[in-house]
Amino acid sequence: MGYAVLLTIFGGPAVSDTVLAVDGTRFTLNGQPTFLYGVSYYGGLGASEETLRADLNAMPQHGLNWLRLWATWGAFENEISAVNPDGGSRPEGLERLKRLVEDCEARGMVVDVTLSRGNGVTGPSRLAKHEEHRRAVETLVTELKPLRNWYLDLSNERNIQDQRHTSFEELQALRELARRLDPDRLVTASHAGDIPPGDLRRYIVEVGVDFLAPHRPRHAGSPAETEAKTRDYLAGMQALGRVVPVHYQEPFRRDWGTWPPTAQDFLTDYRGAVAGGAAGWCLHNGSRATDDGRPRRSFDLREGPLFEQLDAQETQALALIAAERSR
Numbered sequence: 570m571g572y573a574v575l576l577t578i579f580g581g582p583a584v585s586d587t588v589l590a591v592d593g594t595r596f597t598l599n600g601q602p603t604f605l606y607g608v609s610y611y612g613g614l615g616a617s618e619e620t621l622r623a624d625l626n627a628m629p630q631h632g633l634n635w636l637r638l639w640a641t642w643g644a645f646e647n648e649i650s651a652v653n654p655d656g657g658s659r660p661e662g663l664e665r666l667k668r669l670v671e672d673c674e675a676r677g678m679v680v681d682v683t684l685s686r687g688n689g690v691t692g693p694s695r696l697a698k699h700e701e702h703r704r705a706v707e708t709l710v711t712e713l714k715p716l717r718n719w720y721l722d723l724s725n726e727r728n729i730q731d732q733r734h735t736s737f738e739e740l741q742a743l744r745e746l747a748r749r750l751d752p753d754r755l756v757t758a759s760h761a762g763d764i765p766p767g768d769l770r771r772y773i774v775e776v777g778v779d780f781l782a783p784h785r786p787r788h789a790g791s792p793a794e795t796e797a798k799t800r801d802y803l804a805g806m807q808a809l810g811r812v813v814p815v816h817y818q819e820p821f822r823r824d825w826g827t828w829p830p831t832a833q834d835f836l837t838d839y840r841g842a843v844a845g846g847a848a849g850w851c852l853h854n855g856s857r858a859t860d861d862g863r864p865r866r867s868f869d870l871r872e873g874p875l876f877e878q879l880d881a882q883e884t885q886a887l888a889l890i891a892a893e894r895s896r
Contacts, residue, residue: 587674587718589755591779594803594814596848598634598677598718605679605816605849606839606894607635608875609867612642614665615649616870623874625672631876632891635679637818637851639725640666640709641687641695645862645869652684654695656704663712674718681818682709683759685725688732697732699739706743710750721747721754722818726761726784728768740776748777755779759818762786763798769805773813780814780848781806785838787821789828792838795820799845814848822853823883835886836893852890854883 588599595602608628613636616624628636640651640662651662670680684705686696696702706723713719723743727735735743740758747756759782764772772778781802785791799815806812820838821830835852842850856862856869864878872878879887 587677589679589718589720591755591814594812594846594848596814598679603634604843605635606633607637607679607849608633608852609819609854610636610638610875611855611867612644612649612870613638613669614642614651614662615647620870620874621669624876625676627874627876628678629676631887632894634677635681635849636673637681637683638669639683639685640705641685643693645865647869647871652705652708654693654701656696656701656708658708658712667713670713670716670719674716678718680719681722682713682719683722683725686733686735694732699742702735702739702743703746706746707750710747710754714751721756722782723756723758725759727758729761737771737775744776744778757782757816759784764802766805769802770809773806773809773811778813780816782816782818784819785817787826787828791821792834792841795838795841796845799842799847803846815846816849817842817847818849818851820851820853822855823880824857825855832882832885832889836889839890840893852883852886854879
C-alpha cells in the first residue's frame with residue numbers, strides 16, 4: 570500500500586525514508602541523534618483504523634516518536650499476531666503490521682516489533698521450539714526489510730524461567746540469522762529486571778545485540794535508581810570494549826502489583842534515564858488486574874484510542890514529560 574493511500578486513511582504528514590540507526594550510545598534518525606521517547610502499544614494490530622488515526626495523531630502532539638507493539642499478541646481472547654505459533658506468516662496480522670510500520674515511517678516514527686514465546690497469558694503458547702522461533706524471525710525480517718524505521722526484540726523478557734525462556738545460545742543463533750537476512754537491522758533481546766554483569770557480557774559480546782533493553786524492577790524506589798543503574802551499564806560495557814545504547818522500552822506501569830506509581834514517579838524515572846545517558850524511555854501502560862482488565866489501555870485497543878483510556882496520573886505524566894522535553 571502506497572503512502573498516498575496510507576495518509577488518506579491515517580491523516581499523517583508526508584515524511585519518508587525514516588532510518589533508525591545507532592551511533593555509539595545513541596540512536597539516530599536519518600543521521601540525527603534522537604532520544605526515543607515512546608509508549609506501549611502492544612495490541613496495535615487489533616486497533617481499528619479510527620483508533621489508529623486518533624492515536625498516531627496524538628503521539629507527536631505529546632512529543633512521542635516511537636511505539637512498542639508485539640508481533641505475537643492475543644490478550645483477552647483476541648488473536649491479532651503477525652505470525653502463527655509455529656512462526657509462519659499470519660497474513661491478516663502481517664499485513665496490518667506492514668501498514669502500521671509504513672504509516673509510522675511516513676510520520677518519522679520508530680516501531681518496536683517484539684516477539685515472545687508466551688506463557689499462555691496473552692494467547693496460546695507459541696514459538697516453543699527453536700525452529701519455530703527462527704521461522705518467526707525470518708518471516709518478520711524478510712517481510713519488513715524495505716522499511717528502516719523499526720527494530721526487532723528477539724524475545725521479550727527472555728531470561729524468565731518459564732515458557733518464555735530463550736537461552737543465550739538460541740539468541741546468538743537468532744541474531745546471526747537476522748544479520749544474514751538484513752545486516753543493518755537493529756536487534757535486541759529484552760531482559761526482566763536489572764542485568765547482572767555476567768549476563769551483560771553475554772548480551773554484548775556473545776549475542777551481539779545492537780542495544781540493551783532492560784526492564785527495570787517495579788517498586789517505589791526504582792525511579793530514583795535509574796540514573797545510577799544506567800551509568801553502571803555504560804561503565805560495564807566500556808570495560809568490555811563495546812558500548813551500545815541503553816533503551817528502557819518497558820519500565821513500570823500503573824495497575825500492576827501493589828505499588829501505584831504517580832505522575833511524579835514517571836517523570837523521575839524519565840529524568841534518571843536521560844541524566845544517566847540512556848538512549849530511550851517508554852511510558853509503559855497496560856490492563857488492570859481485574860476480571861475484565863478494564864481499562865485495558867494498550868493491551869486491548871478494541872476498547873478505543875489509547876489516550877482515551879489513560880488515567881489522570883498517566884495523562885499528567887505525559888504533560889510533565891512534555892514540559893521537561895521542551896526546556
